[in-house]
Amino acid sequence: MKIVGVDFGGTTFTVGLVDAESGEILKEEQHETRAWEGFERITCRIAEVINSIKEDAKAVGIGSPGSILGGVVKFSPNLPDWKDVPLADRIGKLTGIPTFVENDANAFVLGEKWFGAGKGYDHIVALTLGTGVGGGVITHGILLKGYMGIGAELGHVIVEPNGPKCGCGNHGCLEAIASATAIVRMAKEMKKDFLDSEIFRSDRISARVVMDAARNGDKLGTIIRDRMVDALGRAIAGFAHIFNPQIVILGGGVSRAGDVILKPLKEKVESYLMPSFVGTFDVVISPLLDRAGVLGAASVALENVGR
Amino acid sequence: MKIVGVDFGGTTFTVGLVDAESGEILKEEQHETRAWEGFERITCRIAEVINSIKEDAKAVGIGSPGSILGGVVKFSPNLPDWKDVPLADRIGKLTGIPTFVENDANAFVLGEKWFGAGKGYDHIVALTLGTGVGGGVITHGILLKGYMGIGAELGHVIVEPNGPKCGCGNHGCLEAIASATAIVRMAKEMKKDFLDSEIFRSDRISARVVMDAARNGDKLGTIIRDRMVDALGRAIAGFAHIFNPQIVILGGGVSRAGDVILKPLKEKVESYLMPSFVGTFDVVISPLLDRAGVLGAASVALENVGR
Numbered sequence: 001m002k003i004v005g006v007d008f009g010g011t012t013f014t015v016g017l018v019d020a021e022s023g024e025i026l027k028e029e030q031h032e033t034r035a036w037e038g039f040e041r042i043t044c045r046i047a048e049v050i051n052s053i054k055e056d057a058k059a060v061g062i063g064s065p066g067s068i069l070g071g072v073v074k075f076s077p078n079l080p081d082w083k084d085v086p087l088a089d090r091i092g093k094l095t096g097i098p099t100f101v102e103n104d105a106n107a108f109v110l111g112e113k114w115f116g117a118g119k120g121y122d123h124i125v126a127l128t129l130g131t132g133v134g135g136g137v138i139t140h141g142i143l144l145k146g147y148m149g150i151g152a153e154l155g156h157v158i159v160e161p162n163g164p165k166c167g168c169g170n171h172g173c174l175e176a177i178a179s180a181t182a183i184v185r186m187a188k189e190m191k192k193d194f195l196d197s198e199i200f201r202s203d204r205i206s207a208r209v210v211m212d213a214a215r216n217g218d219k220l221g222t223i224i225r226d227r228m229v230d231a232l233g234r235a236i237a238g239f240a241h242i243f244n245p246q247i248v249i250l251g252g253g254v255s256r257a258g259d260v261i262l263k264p265l266k267e268k269v270e271s272y273l274m275p276s277f278v279g280t281f282d283v284v285i286s287p288l289l290d291r292a293g294v295l296g297a298a299s300v301a302l303e304n305v306g307r
Numbered sequence: 308m309k310i311v312g313v314d315f316g317g318t319t320f321t322v323g324l325v326d327a328e329s330g331e332i333l334k335e336e337q338h339e340t341r342a343w344e345g346f347e348r349i350t351c352r353i354a355e356v357i358n359s360i361k362e363d364a365k366a367v368g369i370g371s372p373g374s375i376l377g378g379v380v381k382f383s384p385n386l387p388d389w390k391d392v393p394l395a396d397r398i399g400k401l402t403g404i405p406t407f408v409e410n411d412a413n414a415f416v417l418g419e420k421w422f423g424a425g426k427g428y429d430h431i432v433a434l435t436l437g438t439g440v441g442g443g444v445i446t447h448g449i450l451l452k453g454y455m456g457i458g459a460e461l462g463h464v465i466v467e468p469n470g471p472k473c474g475c476g477n478h479g480c481l482e483a484i485a486s487a488t489a490i491v492r493m494a495k496e497m498k499k500d501f502l503d504s505e506i507f508r509s510d511r512i513s514a515r516v517v518m519d520a521a522r523n524g525d526k527l528g529t530i531i532r533d534r535m536v537d538a539l540g541r542a543i544a545g546f547a548h549i550f551n552p553q554i555v556i557l558g559g560g561v562s563r564a565g566d567v568i569l570k571p572l573k574e575k576v577e578s579y580l581m582p583s584f585v586g587t588f589d590v591v592i593s594p595l596l597d598r599a600g601v602l603g604a605a606s607v608a609l610e611n612v613g614r
Contacts, residue, residue: 146551214318241460
């Protein structure tokens with residue numbers, strides 16, 4: 001059985017034809033989103049790509065940023081005219097295939113459940129550490145969405161009271177400390193005291209540059225890594241106390257830093273756990289890597305039509 | 308239809324015969340637990356009371372402190388020999404009535420769902436502010452227990468990094484700031500700087516005395532109330548971001564303080580919410596009051612056998 005997965009973002013979208021059994025991506029195309037073109041034209045182009053690679057696919061799954069309920073994008077931060085747009089319905093009509101939509105962090109945790117580190121588990125907490133921090137939770141086998149479908153905002157739990165300002169308006173959210181954006185911001189803010197840090201030898205400061213510096217023992221890199229790991233550790237321990245999960249899975253660009261985050265993070269998480277929770281779950285980095293977006297999107301469809 | 312509810316605690320237990328439709332408690336008896344007597348004798352005495360008031364009750368529900376899975380008490384902090392004891396099974400055998408057990412905070416949220424402020428809701432977050440802080444969550448209609456049944460420990464989410472030491476070994480847990488125990492501890496710790504506070508005119512400092520002082524505008528009472536409300540507000544906003552609930556319900560002795568907590572708390576919660584969550588749920592104090600224990604316990608049975 002084949003499924004189409006559409007990893008839709010504000011900058012690019014990727015359409016993949018996925019073997020539902022193996023998770024192999026049989027065909028894949030990436031295109032620019034061109035957000036300024038608006039809902040009608042963008043969805044036309046997405047449908048065209050789907051139609052060109054779909055073969056006998058049984059369903060289409062889409063992972064999209066924003067707040068999504070029942071196939072409708074209620075709003076999406078980087079797509080100004082996407083307000084209450086019937087994304088699933090429109091793509092379904094343009095392709096003739098049943099189409100299902102979830103927000104990208106929810107798609108991520110579904111991808112892990114169907115193809116990744118969450119296979120066979122009914123209790124999964126997932127965090128995507130990218131431009132922002134997204135959350136996806138499967139509890140008792142159910143994707144946690146909440147009353148209006150806007151829940152699982154794990155990135156907006158406050159981990160540092162009176163901490164750095166977050167894009168959401170609050171202070172000290174996990175996103176304001178553990179996202180790529182936050183890591184870069186912290187490096188820039190502390191530049192004047194760490195002028196000789198290797199971070200500032202790069203043309204462009206990125207989360208990767210900062211984490212590479214931490215790996216090399218650079219002082220500023222280490223300070224930022226430690227602060228991020230401490231906040232993330234506290235948050236994950238909290239999520240564990242709440243959900244009693246079997247596994248916690250990290251994805252997104254920042255998670256690619258690997259052991260320089262994961263090793264100290266596991267220690268931090270353990271230090272913040274109640275004794276009865278120690279050893280009850282593992283913290284891992286998503287094994288899906290570049291396939292996480294398309295496989296997550298495909299899993300949105302699988303979650304609805306079955307394998 | 309009638310149901311027996313057993314509100315079981317380390318000091319006393321209360322057995323009530325409940326009308327499943329109206330939630331009226333038709334008969335009720337309270338007895339000392341005498342924890343030192345051990346599992347066998349205590350359960351004999353509970354069963355005796357059940358048998359004396361049960362009439363034609365269809366099921367027995369028990370709310371018990373501790374970690375409970377499948378009717379078995381894995382451990383219970385104030386009942387030293389209660390380790391892996393088959394509580395549901397034993398009471399069922401001694402009474403001849405199907406018996407179901409949940410931890411007391413889970414029983415509380417079920418009681419709210421069946422008889423209290425959560426009637427008709429599928430997304431409920433409940434907190435019991437007592438000796439400790441317990442949590443109960445219903446999400447998508449399901450009682451959240453987690454993989455091993457030890458989840459929903461909402462009292463052990465860290466709200467003040469490096470804050471006061473909690474009984475669980477961590478620092479700055481919600482329980483270490485918002486429980487009755489924590490309120491009394493804070494008053495005692497700050498006594499030397501507030502010797503003229505009305506709190507210290509009482510023979511025995513209790514959470515109630517502190518909250519009464521706050522209501523009277525006492526400086527120390529207000530400081531403690533504000534700190535507690537701030538921590539609780541941050542925690543509740545976080546739970547809202549995670550669960551997107553329809554209602555947040557407070558129970559336990561501390562919640563009886565009423566408006567002196569609730570009014571500032573609602574403002575705090577709102578200040579800590581992302582804009583899209585403002586106005587999506589209410590924060591209320593349990594309307595069940597003294598009936599919360601028995602009705603919560605009875606609801607554990609109803610959740611299993613239906614009304």
